[in-house]
Amino acid sequence: MELRNLKTFQVVAEHLNLTKAAELLGYSQPTITLQIQALERELGHPLLNRVGKRTFLTPAGKTVKQHTDQLFSVLQHMEEGLNHLDLPVGPLVVAAPEFYCTQYMPQMLKAYVETHPQVNLQVISCTSQEALKKIQAHEADIGIIAGVSSQPGIYSMVVDLEEFALVAAPEMVKGRSMAEALAVFPFLSYQEGCNLDGFITQCLLEIGYVPPSVIKCSSEETIKRSVLNQTGIALLSTALVEKELRTGELVQLYRFSKKAETSLVCLERRRDEPAIETFMELVKDVWLSVREE
Template structure:
């Protein structure tokens, strides 16, 4: 039984679309059809059934898909285990929020590829929650996130403690006390499920602040831009708004005593892979230096 035919069936069964499977695998559609037919002959069961323009899995197809999914997951684990025995090599996908990508990644990537040129790095800009999802889905190997992860299958190590402040446009607070400004404008925050939900709640409790209304935003960069546009007030990392605070584009209303972790995360079973391990070590070594530049 050829793994190639099993892989073709797995992709076709996942999407139930032979054209999509051909596109993803780089084959022609007739080749996809021939490979699945060869597998059906070998197994002695039809695997796909077409009704009108729609494709369905037969009962045998559902069974075979269940086992092919397990098979290729085991093969992936084997490959990951073998990779961990060697020097860092191959692709390494890093997922991180936009702020980390722009402020920290350029210097860290330069330092990493100079030491490990055989690793092909890719950086994905996304939210912290999306970074965790990509790691689970094997769309990213390692993530840099705001906060920490308590998920048992995730390895998390702290690289920084960030200060946060309540900030607003100077025009919003002109002629007002902080309490008056907070009562008059909405609070800009992250979408539900943000990795900093608990931290934000503790900060608001510190100043007994109950926002009159809340506007949810997809990223901290969106929140910052909305605050600059006088939409409302927000709790943001002082590193993210350092330039705006220096230039007076934003005013600091309150700096919180609690600090938020910045963490490196990856699947726990992959933390000892050479590429991931060396990247974690480099980030820990240079993070503070990059931050102070």
């Protein structure tokens, strides 16, 4: 039994007018007639009667209409249910370092919830390494991290390349050459296991810098504030210290040729989930425009 013929009968039975049904379905009237006749032959019952110019349902026609209405209602609910699977819904937890949370997330969250209001977003501020751990522990769905991840089972997508510079408070280098300042002051760096360990090592090798001492800090914001407080010299993203360099609160001693990746990460097996996929696509599309605002 063809659904097409049943659908044609349903429309004819609703309007009891073959001409109207033909217009709604985009068929010719003879085609409508042939489809109804085919259905009647298959069912073994006449479905329509004509009295003069009016069309009526036979008792069999009324029974078939009742069940046809139910059938197409079930099919519609099935299609809606399947479509719902493709919509991003439910909670979505994003973990990222504080700098990304404050500088990028507000604009991206606004853009995302306007398009997908049915998703309940939560943002967690943490280090890049903590973001990776939360993803693996299913405490976060997406991470925005400095660097990339080569951990098995983690999908990583680069969204930006950040420039880094060696910076200091102007009072620390006043009357000193860069070499003298580097020899005197400690180097402020991330705690062991940070996602930028290899990048930092390569940068320091670029200028042949072996710090006289190292102070480990929990976050880039802590490092920046410590440099502003004249505690030591640090290697920081130029985006993070853009304002301070512009106002003269910090000075750039050296800008490195190598750039560090900023990456979106999630579990490989979850990357096609609607909420995760749509959020990552939006971040990829708007990240650079948000940075340039």
